[in-house]
Amino acid sequence: MNLKKPVAGLLLALTAVIATAFIKLDDDPIQKLVAQLEKWTADQPYEKVYLQFDKPFYGVGDNIWFKAYITVGGKHQLSALSGALNVQLIDERDSVKQWIKLPVTSGIAWGDFALSDTLKEGTYRVRAYTNWMLNAGEDYFFEKRIAIGNAVTDNVFTKASYTYSKLNNGQKVDAVINFSDLDNTPFAGNEVSYNVRLNDKQILKSKGTTDAKGNLNISFINATSAPLTSGNIATEIKLADKKTVTKTIALKTTAGLADVQFFPEGGNLVNGIRSRVAFKAVGSDGLGVEVKGLVTDNANNQIAEITTRHLGMGSFAFTPEAGKTYKAQITYPDGSKNTVALPAAQNDGYVLTVNNTDANNISLRVTGSSSMSGKGTFVIAQSGGVVCYAAKNANGSIAFGAQVPKNKFPSGIAQFTLFNADGQALNERIVFIRNDVDILKLNVSADKASSAPREKVKVGFNAKNSAGAPVIGVFSAAVIDETKVQSKEADEPSILSQILLSADIKGYIEQPNFYFTNPDDKTAADLDVLMLTQGYRRFEWKSMFAGQFPPVKFQPEKTLQISGTLKTSGGKPVPNGKITLFTTAGGTFILDTVADAQGRFSFKNMVFKDSIKFVLQARTVKGGKNVEIALDKLPMPSMIKNKAVPDVQVNSSAALMSYLKNSKKQYDEEAKYGFGNHTIMLKEVTVTEKKKSQSLANSSNLNGAGNADQVITSEFFDKMGCATIDQCLQGRLLGVMFQNGVPYSTRSMNTPMQVIVDGIYVEGDFLATIPPMNVASVEVLRSIGNTAIYGSRGGGGVLIINTKRGGEYNYNASQIYSPGIITYTPKGFYSARQFYAPKYDDPKINVAIADLRTTIHWQPNIVTNKDGNASFEYFNAGSQGTYRVIVEGINDEGYLGRQVYRYEVK
Numbered sequence: 001m002n003l004k005k006p007v008a009g010l011l012l013a014l015t016a017v018i019a020t021a022f023i024k025l026d027d028d029p030i031q032k033l034v035a036q037l038e039k040w041t042a043d044q045p046y047e048k049v050y051l052q053f054d055k056p057f058y059g060v061g062d063n064i065w066f067k068a069y070i071t072v073g074g075k076h077q078l079s080a081l082s083g084a085l086n087v088q089l090i091d092e093r094d095s096v097k098q099w100i101k102l103p104v105t106s107g108i109a110w111g112d113f114a115l116s117d118t119l120k121e122g123t124y125r126v127r128a129y130t131n132w133m134l135n136a137g138e139d140y141f142f143e144k145r146i147a148i149g150n151a152v153t154d155n156v157f158t159k160a161s162y163t164y165s166k167l168n169n170g171q172k173v174d175a176v177i178n179f180s181d182l183d184n185t186p187f188a189g190n191e192v193s194y195n196v197r198l199n200d201k202q203i204l205k206s207k208g209t210t211d212a213k214g215n216l217n218i219s220f221i222n223a224t225s226a227p228l229t230s231g232n233i234a235t236e237i238k239l240a241d242k243k244t245v246t247k248t249i250a251l252k253t254t255a256g257l258a259d260v261q262f263f264p265e266g267g268n269l270v271n272g273i274r275s276r277v278a279f280k281a282v283g284s285d286g287l288g289v290e291v292k293g294l295v296t297d298n299a300n301n302q303i304a305e306i307t308t309r310h311l312g313m314g315s316f317a318f319t320p321e322a323g324k325t326y327k328a329q330i331t332y333p334d335g336s337k338n339t340v341a342l343p344a345a346q347n348d349g350y351v352l353t354v355n356n357t358d359a360n361n362i363s364l365r366v367t368g369s370s371s372m373s374g375k376g377t378f379v380i381a382q383s384g385g386v387v388c389y390a391a392k393n394a395n396g397s398i399a400f401g402a403q404v405p406k407n408k409f410p411s412g413i414a415q416f417t418l419f420n421a422d423g424q425a426l427n428e429r430i431v432f433i434r435n436d437v438d439i440l441k442l443n444v445s446a447d448k449a450s451s452a453p454r455e456k457v458k459v460g461f462n463a464k465n466s467a468g469a470p471v472i473g474v475f476s477a478a479v480i481d482e483t484k485v486q487s488k489e490a491d492e493p494s495i496l497s498q499i500l501l502s503a504d505i506k507g508y509i510e511q512p513n514f515y516f517t518n519p520d521d522k523t524a525a526d527l528d529v530l531m532l533t534q535g536y537r538r539f540e541w542k543s544m545f546a547g548q549f550p551p552v553k554f555q556p557e558k559t560l561q562i563s564g565t566l567k568t569s570g571g572k573p574v575p576n577g578k579i580t581l582f583t584t585a586g587g588t589f590i591l592d593t594v595a596d597a598q599g600r601f602s603f604k605n606m607v608f609k610d611s612i613k614f615v616l617q618a619r620t621v622k623g624g625k626n627v628e629i630a631l632d633k634l635p636m637p638s639m640i641k642n643k644a645v646p647d648v649q650v651n652s653s654a655a656l657m658s659y660l661k662n663s664k665k666q667y668d669e670e671a672k673y674g675f676g677n678h679t680i681m682l683k684e685v686t687v688t689e690k691k692k693s694q695s696l697a698n699s700s701n702l703n704g705a706g707n708a709d710q711v712i713t714s715e716f717f718d719k720m721g722c723a724t725i726d727q728c729l730q731g732r733l734l735g736v737m738f739q740n741g742v743p744y745s746t747r748s749m750n751t752p753m754q755v756i757v758d759g760i761y762v763e764g765d766f767l768a769t770i771p772p773m774n775v776a777s778v779e780v781l782r783s784i785g786n787t788a789i790y791g792s793r794g795g796g797g798v799l800i801i802n803t804k805r806g807g808e809y810n811y812n813a814s815q816i817y818s819p820g821i822i823t824y825t826p827k828g829f830y831s832a833r834q835f836y837a838p839k840y841d842d843p844k845i846n847v848a849i850a851d852l853r854t855t856i857h858w859q860p861n862i863v864t865n866k867d868g869n870a871s872f873e874y875f876n877a878g879s880q881g882t883y884r885v886i887v888e889g890i891n892d893e894g895y896l897g898r899q900v901y902r903y904e905v906k
Helices: 028-043 495-500 521-533 541-545 654-673 714-720 725-729 764-769 784-794
Strands: 047-053 063-072 084-090 096-103 108-114 122-129 142-149 157-167 170-180 191-198 201-209 215-222 231-238 244-251 259-264 275-282 292-297 302-307 313-318 326-331 337-341 350-355 361-368 377-383 386-392 399-405 412-420 425-433 441-446 456-464 473-481 560-567 578-583 589-594 600-606 614-619 628-631 710-713 736-739 742-745 754-757 760-762 775-781 798-803 821-824 855-863 869-875 881-891 896-905
Touching: 028 377, 028 386, 028 541, 047 122, 047 142, 047 473, 047 495, 063 084, 063 122, 063 495, 063 855, 063 881, 084 108, 096 108, 108 855, 142 654, 157 244, 170 231, 191 215, 201 215, 259 326, 259 337, 259 521, 275 350, 275 521, 302 313, 302 326, 313 521, 350 412, 350 425, 361 377, 361 425, 386 399, 412 495, 425 521, 441 881, 441 896, 456 473, 456 881, 456 896, 473 869, 473 896, 495 881, 495 896, 560 614, 589 600, 614 628, 628 821, 710 714, 714 725, 714 775, 725 736, 725 764, 725 775, 742 764, 754 764, 754 784, 764 798, 775 784, 784 798, 855 869, 855 881
Parallel strands: 754 798
Antiparallel strands: 047 063, 063 108, 084 096, 084 122, 122 142, 157 170, 170 215, 191 201, 191 231, 231 244, 259 275, 275 313, 292 302, 292 326, 326 337, 350 361, 361 399, 377 386, 377 412, 412 425, 441 456, 456 869, 473 855, 473 881, 560 600, 560 628, 578 589, 578 614, 614 821, 710 775, 736 742, 754 760, 775 798, 881 896
């Protein structure tokens, strides 16, 4: 069949702009699927989030600056659906270290995280989501891994290398860990205690001494037949000055053979029909592995050659034959070999082929086996839930094809699916469409090609569409000293790679921005191979055809609200009760409402800052006080592991080492003059005494005062100066982690600890309402011997808070828990800080201070004028080097843009 043009009467193209005046189709399955897709996109439009950061990695004491773009639907337009965005900073143990809620206006927001000096180094991740996105699940959240190093209090840096040997009873690992300082001076002759853990199991615990080069040799065996998976080595090094430093080193287990998978185009191999087969070789660290080899049949005849073209991926074509099986003989970079079977070919079925090499058209071809003759099939191509093309075969023919214009699709992922006459999906292929119509052209330049340190610089840029017309849009810009912040642009996510690519397909994408930095025929071909190895993840056709959409459990969060239920002490609802909400923060604020017949109440359309404390008072219809207020909890998404992302090793890369070297100098300079994001380092205080003291005089511990796994007394809180008790305790209780202010024992991470304040059982988030100055002692019960007396309530552990009640404390305002009254500190809106940099035209600026900034300028909210122009000004730092300007943004039509510009500071 001629693929140059569609067969007359067989093909029907549906443009994405058809919405209200939908073309009626004679073919019922097509019409039904199109209608279902329209209903899904109308009832459950999906949001995407992208965060632009000022730089790729950080040190303690730094600030993380970011701009958020929230889009909705297949056209990627700025979302008016959600009015709030949650952004979390999460450590390696999946503990939320910081959580802020940002107000969203017309799909944009910006914020920051201050990285305190007490933060531990490690690989953190930032994830962002709206309440509406919870319906789709955590896989759709924005997530980025960020390395955070510590050159302030920790001058020990590690590099690790591994070699592997395959044994009959498992695999042997020989690790060499190097310990040095920032200047690469080795720590020689130092004692190191180490603890090797794999799959959360300890397999080795020992000691050693570093040699003259600062190296420590460790050997261990994973005595299983299964391949090694990523683990870690916890080391404790005792330096010559008796200082002890603890490190956790990621173990990248690239041992054994890489996992090689084969993906027939469209999903199936069919005997007698030539097919393209993609493959992907991935090491156990999640990164692509370059391999080569041969494909042979069961008679050992060579069928095709295998050669990776990019990041462990490649493809080949062949025609499978009935009665034959096929295998790939793989050769790995170290010379080792392996044999992997190809998927078995079917005798009956279809092959869906899509050729995406032409700049203007997609070549589509469907070929079926002879047994498929006389059966009806049709193809639907959709992007973002909008059908852009549909076609069906004629008279049950087994082959048909077409040239599909690319301008019918928006930029992004397009999904081509072949269905039978009953609407059952048979084959599927995703392709990436780059349509220049919806990619903005940004022209960024500085007023000078080169400038001097501390000199004022003006950067301007112009935004146009593909037709050359000026564009009004919203943008953000970061300027960094690339000499100090070295990174690979291909590794960084961008607004293009996240919104158009990563947010829509399954699996981890290595170097996502590689496909967008310098798009050409090669990168387009590499991206097409990536499409062959990935899958579209927005919905399942079977449930879509049946009209079975996932339930909407979470509504868009337009503004903030406080809601809950009024109950009696016996747990029965209190209908029509009156609730008063008030606070004295920033002036007196009072609201009243009435509960419904089920005792439900809510205060809606509220806007308040984070950390504001409210008091809620409830009464029955007749004014009775026998009322308990049960507040609704904020939805807390599960802490899933990032999808197959390889571990990032802190302190192991030269780029991060160079950055931290400058970070230490900058920290010392700022501390010298008393400015910057710095706190006083306090030693951790843990009191484990068992005797009954004044701190435990009023203990409600059923085991007896002080009979606990850990006790912390008021002296600890007096030194800390925390705003709330949960902040004081974060990271300082043995075996206890806090998520959203709620304590969890590491022995039972799915069940929150029972919190008891002065004998009263309260919810875990009540901790945020207790001033540390009121606390006499905290008793931690984690072991079964201490929690057994509490029965089922102690299943997740118990945290006992004893408050001060006079005596030696001279505290005469003991806590009184009045019926029907509670205090509540909800998650409010975070007020983003303003980026500060010195302005050297101000005579008050102290020019004697060394200006070692790495983020030179950060401007999150830039709007181009009617001519598409915008500009911003700032002063260079005090260092020479190459400065990098990154501008990203979007207009109201959903057109995306990104441009990188560099200039020299001499």
